[in-house]
Amino acid sequence: MLILLPPSEGKAASGSGKPLxxxxxxxxxxxxxxEQALAALVGLCSGDAVQAAEVLGLSPxxxxxxARNAALRxxxxxxxxxxxTGVLYDxxxxxxxxxxxRTRARRTLLIFSGLWGALRIDDRVPPYRCAMGVRLPGVGLLSAHWREPMAQALPEAAGRGLVLDLRSSMYTPAWTPRGDVAARTATVRVLHERNGARTVVSHFNKATKGRLVRDLLADGGTPRDPAELASALRDLKYTVETQAPARAGRPWQLDVVVTEL
Structure with missing residues (x-):
């Protein structure tokens, strides 16, 4: 199983080991x-700080x-x-x-990143600020920058197993599962049910996904496809409804319904 996660805007304030x-x-x-993305970001942030903040979409x-980005190397x-350190990771x-x-987390988790593409949890990088929607000088829109190398790296990382895609919408354009990988891919939507009505949640979407991943890792099961994943989550006391793709070559969608936030 391969689990794809978004990064978080919340990050540790500093590292404590060797450089990148x-x-x-x-x-x-x-x-x-x-290297291309890193060079572009360091170059941008080593120049006009006002211009760099505008490109990165940083508030005052x-x-x-x-300055942190300029010193990344x-x-x-x-x-x-x-x-x-965001809600999902908390x-x-x-x-x-x-x-x-923890051993399963090392093997199964991939964290997407505008600057690094994707990271395993033991990959060592310095704190940075650069979202997937940024257009870096000489590189362009980062989600487009990553498509070709991701198309090579991600199918290999997925192997022949299940892919659980929990990325936010900003990060999905960097890699789109296709073909038989898509058929083994499940996305998750968290719905809050109250008084018979359902709404899509935002903040608690992240919290629910974090708990869901933790429970899957602790359980140690090895679901091989979206249907087995739905069954495993039900065994873990989640309320799950499955939606098969409208046509072949598209991911499944699992709706996780919560009544308490």
Whole structure:
């Protein structure tokens, strides 16, 4: 099983180890594209800070992030498992997973990133600020920048197993599962049911997905397709409804229905 996660805007304030080593990161097929994005971001943020903030879409309160980006090559790095601190990751709780679940997390989780493409949880990178929707000088829109290298790296990472795609909409254009991989892919929509009516949730969507991933890792099951995943989640006491794709070569959608947020 391969589980695709979005990053989070919330990140650790600083690293505490050696600087970035691009050659040490997983998914080596992304190496060249990572260097291109990194060089463009460092170059942008080493120049006019106002222009850099505009390109990155930073509010005045985040203007200091440009200086952080300018120093990415020499800044202390830390594992991706410790870098991301948003709602999904708070509820996933990578730091206190049982040992066996932690081993499964290393093997199954991929965190998408505008700057790095995708990371395993033990990949060491410095804190940064660069979303997938940014257009970097000389590189262009990052979601388009990643499509070709992702098309090479991701099917190999997925192998012949299930893909659970929990990315937010900003990150899905960087890689679209196709063919037999799409047939083994499930997306998740979280619905809040109250007084017989259902609404799509936002903040609690992330919290539910974090808990869901944690429960799957702790359970240790190995669902092989979306139908088996739905069954596994029901065994874990989730209310799940499946929606088969309208045509072949498209992912399944699983609706997870919650009554309490």
């Amino acid at each position: 080593d691009l050659d040490a990161l997983s998914l080596p097929a992304l190496r060249t594209a990572r 309160g985040l203007a200091g992030e440009t 020499t800044a202390p790095a830390l594992p991706a498992a410790k870098l991301y 509820n996933l709780g990578l730091a206190d997973l049982p040992p066996a679940a």
